[in-house]
Amino acid sequence: MAQVFLSAPLLLGLWKTVAIQDFERFGRIDYKRPRIDSQSGMMPPKLAQMMLNLSISRGVVYDPFCGSGTILLMAGELGFSKIIGSDILPRAVSDSNENLAWYENGFNKKLDYEVFESDVLSLPSRISNLEIDCIVSEGYLGKALRGNESFEFIQKQIATLEELYIKTFEVYSKILEEKAIVVMSIPVFVHQTKLLYLDVLEKIEKFGFRLDNLVEEKYLGKRKTLIYKRDDQKVYREIVRLVRLGG
Ligand SMILES: C[S@@+](CC[C@H](N)C(=O)[O-])C[C@H]1O[C@@H](n2cnc3c(N)ncnc32)[C@H](O)[C@@H]1O
Structure with a gap:
């Protein structure tokens, strides 16, 4: 080895x-792995592993934007007890299933998993019975960018995504029990030298979540969240961790 x-x-x-x-x-x-979706943004397995570790769990994990299943695969690698994924696209569901079957065969390890097709905003009601310990997910990054988009175009994209992320957490608040953890990557847009964040975190907390501080005290600036980026990217990822509150 x-x-x-x-x-x-x-x-x-x-x-x-x-x-x-x-x-x-x-x-x-x-x-x-047989399926990689370069269209929706390739997620490095290392980032998936880091996000899964931030969940502190090894129980039931759910990725409602699973794409070709990098988070699902790494959850298998880390030994999560049950792995659930869904995506709005049928292609993503078949890619994830193919990758997971490849992993089981290639690494001789049986996983307990299911992947189904669904819009995150209209999940089947049985999802509430699955006793999810954590949601770990790389959310939708928006339409692929070429780099020459106008500020107005990016602003429109941000507004659409803000609505999606806020509604998504409203759904999470209905399916998660107290103390469940959500680790998500949320897109951050780079325009010239400026970082344009989605303005969603305070609104999300109002659905009954507490935003955790992921930044060491000595590095703490305006945000408690981490940025994952490569300098040539047009969209960075903001990594957030939230805990579902009771009541
Ligand atoms: C950035 S990709 C995730 C990539 C994934 N981490 C992987 O390893 O391939 C985001 C995914 O969200 C899906 N998506 C977009 N809008 C959605 C929605 N409303 N409900 C569920 N999935 C959605 C897209 O089809 C895409 O596969």
Whole structure:
């Protein structure tokens, strides 16, 4: 097994291993899975793993914007007890199913999973009975951008997505029990040198969620959330974690 050892200084000249990454296994999941959807934005498995770890759970996980299933695959890799995915597109459902079957065969590991077709805003009522511990999801990023779009175009896109994300959390508030965790990536648009965030977090909290602080005190600025980006991207991802409150 090929491994990378991540080390940290212990004492003068002494180091201790704090984590081991099996990069060949990671690379196989990243590059060899049969279905990758470059249209809806390719999600790196490392980002999926990081978001799943932020959920603190290994129980029932649901991704309602599953695309070709990177989060579902990595949930299998991390040992979540049940993995549920859905997407508005039939193609995404078949891609996710194909990737998950490939993983089961290739890694000789049986997963408990189901993937179904649904708009997140009209989920089947049985979803409320599934006792979901966490939602981990990379939400819709909007229409693919070429980079020459006008400010007005991006503003329109932002308004449409704000409505989708707010309504999505209203749905989450109906299907999640107290203490369930939501880890989501929300798009952030880059226009010239400016970052344009969706203005949704305060509205989402009003549905009965608490936004967690993911930023170390010494780095805390205006936002409690993390940004995942590559410098050449036109849309970054804002990683948020919310906890469902009771009452
Ligand atoms: C950024 S992609 C997710 C990619 C995914 N993480 C992967 O690994 O492939 C967002 C997905 O949201 C889906 N989507 C967009 N609007 C939706 C809606 N209203 N309900 C459910 N899914 C939706 C799209 O079809 C797309 O597959």
